[in-house]
Amino acid sequence: MPQSPISKRIYHQATKHSYLSVQLDPNYVDAATQPSSFKVYPKFYRRVKLNLNNQIHSFISLTSAVTLEKMYKEGAVKLRVNPSAGALYPTEVYIQIRNIEGFINGIYHLEVENNCLTLIYELIDDGLESYIIPGKSINGFIFLISCVYYRSSWKYKDRSLRYCWLDSGHHLGAIAASAYIHDREIQLIFDFDKLALNTDLGFENKEFITACAISGEIEDKKVRNLRLKVPFVCGTDYFEANEFIEQGYQNTSLQPSRQQKLVHPQFNFDKDKFFQTVWMRRSIRRFYKQSIPQESYWQLWQQFQQPIPTENFEEIEIYSVVHHVRGMTPGIYKGKHLLKAGNFSEKTGYLCINQAIVRDSAVTLFFTSDYINYPTAMLIAGFLGQRVYLISNFMGIHCSGIGAFYDDETQEFLGTNQDVLYAIAIGI
Ligand SMILES: Cc1cc2nc3c(=O)[nH]c(=O)nc-3n(C[C@H](O)[C@H](O)[C@H](O)COP(=O)(O)O)c2cc1C
Structure with a gap:
C-alpha cells in the first residue's frame, strides 16, 4: 500500500534532534558496555583467508577492510575503509559468489576482523537472486549489506535508525570504490524482498538487510529461494531490543522507491592514487x-x-x-x-x-x-x-x-x- 505524504516522513519526524532534546538526552554511555562490533560465525564453518595479491580477494577485502587501529583507554578501536557514526559499525556484508573460479558457489559472510570469507551456505539450484531480481541469475557477486542495529542503538537510541541507513549507504560507497579500483561495474538495488531474506538468513529481530549491490553477468535463468534456513548467529555479545527501530525498519522496507534509468558513472581517477585514498581515508x-x-x-x-x-x-x-x-x-x-x-x-x-x-x-x-x-x-x-x-x-x-x-x-x-x-x- 502506498504511504500517505505524512506517514512517509514519520520516522524522520520521530528521530529529530532539537536544542531541548539534546539537553535532555546527550547520549552519554559507559564505553565499557559497548556491544561487540564484529560478527563471527562459529569456527566449524569453512573459511577463505583473503590474500590481497589475488584480484578477487582484494576486490572483496577492500569493501570493508580495517585500515587503522587506534588505542584509547577503553581499548583498541579498529577503523575501517567505511566511516560510521560514532565508529560503532552496525553494518555487516554478505556476498553470494556464483561461477567465479577458485570459489565454491555459495553465500559468504565477510569476517572483517580476520579478513576472511566464511562460507555460510552452499548453493545448488537456489540463491539470493529470487529475492532480489527474480527470473535472473548472476554469474559474479551479490553483496548484501545488513545492520546489527544494537551496535548503534546502544548509544544513539531511536536516532540510530537513521545511522543504520546512512552507514549502509557509506558501505555501498565503499563497495563501489573497490569495484572501481578493480575495474568492475556495480549496480545498487534498494527495492527487493528484504523481509523474506532476513527470515531465511536467520537474522531474527537482531539484524536486518538494508541494501544490495550486484556485480557480474546477468543471465535469464530461474533460481529458487534458499532451500534451507541459515542458523541464527548474533552479531553482538549481548542485545537489548528497540521496538521503534524494529518497527521503523519493517514499516518502510517494502515501500517502492522512485525509478530512474540505470546509468553508470565514468570516473577518471589515477587508480593507484585512488587506492591509496581509499586505504588512507579518515574523518x-x-x-x-x-x-x-x-x-x-x-x-x-x-x-x-x-x-x-x-x-x-x-x-x-x-x-x-x-x-x-x-x-x-x-x-x-x-x-x-x-x-x-x-x-x-x-x-x-x-x-x-x-x-x-x-x-x-x-x-x-x-x-x-x-x-x-x-x-x-x-x-x-x-x-x-x-x-x-x-x-x-x-x-x-x-x-x-x-x-x-x-x-x-x-x-x-x-x-x-x-x-x-x-x-x-x-x-x-
Ligand atoms: C553517518 C555518520 C555520521 C557521523 N556524524 C558525525 C558527527 O556528527 N560528528 C563527527 O565529528 N563525526 C561524525 N562522523 C564521523 C565518525 O565519527 C567517523 O566515521 C568514525 O569515528 C570512524 O572514523 P574514520 O571515519 O576516521 O574511519 C559520522 C560518520 C557517519 C558515517
Missing part, C-alpha cells in the same frame, strides 16, 4: 579555518554529481554553506546558486550541535530530499557521503560526515520544506 577531527581553492571545490562538485548506478532512486538536493572558499562569496548556496550571502560559520556550528569541526570547515554540505521511500533516500545520502569523502581526500581536502544537527532549525536556516538527511563538513 578529520579539526579544521584550521583555511580556505580551499574555488577550482578544487567545483571539481569536487562535478565528480560528486556523476550518476548513481541504480534504477531505484530518490533525488537528493544539496545546499552548501560556504565559509572559506577562495574567490567565492560566503553564504548559503543551492547547487551553484547563491541564496543568501553572509558568514554563517558560527550558525552552522551551532546547528550541528555546537560542533567546532563544522564551525571551522571551509564548506558544510547539507543533503535534503522530498522522498517517497525514506530508507532509499538515506542510503543514497550515505552513498553520496562516501563519494564526498573519497573525492575530497583524493584532492587533499579533509572531510567528516555529520549526522547530528537540530533538524527543524537547520531546515528553517536553509529555507527548505524538505527533510535534512545528512551533513558533511569539508575543509583544511
Whole structure:
C-alpha cells in the first residue's frame, strides 16, 4: 500500500534532534558496555583467508577492510575503509559468489576482523537472486549489506535508525570504490524482498538487510529461494531490543522507491592514487579555518554529481554553506546558486550541535530530499557521503560526515520544506 505524504516522513519526524532534546538526552554511555562490533560465525564453518595479491580477494577485502587501529583507554578501536557514526559499525556484508573460479558457489559472510570469507551456505539450484531480481541469475557477486542495529542503538537510541541507513549507504560507497579500483561495474538495488531474506538468513529481530549491490553477468535463468534456513548467529555479545527501530525498519522496507534509468558513472581517477585514498581515508577531527581553492571545490562538485548506478532512486538536493572558499562569496548556496550571502560559520556550528569541526570547515554540505521511500533516500545520502569523502581526500581536502544537527532549525536556516538527511563538513 502506498504511504500517505505524512506517514512517509514519520520516522524522520520521530528521530529529530532539537536544542531541548539534546539537553535532555546527550547520549552519554559507559564505553565499557559497548556491544561487540564484529560478527563471527562459529569456527566449524569453512573459511577463505583473503590474500590481497589475488584480484578477487582484494576486490572483496577492500569493501570493508580495517585500515587503522587506534588505542584509547577503553581499548583498541579498529577503523575501517567505511566511516560510521560514532565508529560503532552496525553494518555487516554478505556476498553470494556464483561461477567465479577458485570459489565454491555459495553465500559468504565477510569476517572483517580476520579478513576472511566464511562460507555460510552452499548453493545448488537456489540463491539470493529470487529475492532480489527474480527470473535472473548472476554469474559474479551479490553483496548484501545488513545492520546489527544494537551496535548503534546502544548509544544513539531511536536516532540510530537513521545511522543504520546512512552507514549502509557509506558501505555501498565503499563497495563501489573497490569495484572501481578493480575495474568492475556495480549496480545498487534498494527495492527487493528484504523481509523474506532476513527470515531465511536467520537474522531474527537482531539484524536486518538494508541494501544490495550486484556485480557480474546477468543471465535469464530461474533460481529458487534458499532451500534451507541459515542458523541464527548474533552479531553482538549481548542485545537489548528497540521496538521503534524494529518497527521503523519493517514499516518502510517494502515501500517502492522512485525509478530512474540505470546509468553508470565514468570516473577518471589515477587508480593507484585512488587506492591509496581509499586505504588512507579518515574523518578529520579539526579544521584550521583555511580556505580551499574555488577550482578544487567545483571539481569536487562535478565528480560528486556523476550518476548513481541504480534504477531505484530518490533525488537528493544539496545546499552548501560556504565559509572559506577562495574567490567565492560566503553564504548559503543551492547547487551553484547563491541564496543568501553572509558568514554563517558560527550558525552552522551551532546547528550541528555546537560542533567546532563544522564551525571551522571551509564548506558544510547539507543533503535534503522530498522522498517517497525514506530508507532509499538515506542510503543514497550515505552513498553520496562516501563519494564526498573519497573525492575530497583524493584532492587533499579533509572531510567528516555529520549526522547530528537540530533538524527543524537547520531546515528553517536553509529555507527548505524538505527533510535534512545528512551533513558533511569539508575543509583544511
Ligand atoms: C553517518 C555518520 C555520521 C557521523 N556524524 C558525525 C558527527 O556528527 N560528528 C563527527 O565529528 N563525526 C561524525 N562522523 C564521523 C565518525 O565519527 C567517523 O566515521 C568514525 O569515528 C570512524 O572514523 P574514520 O571515519 O576516521 O574511519 C559520522 C560518520 C557517519 C558515517
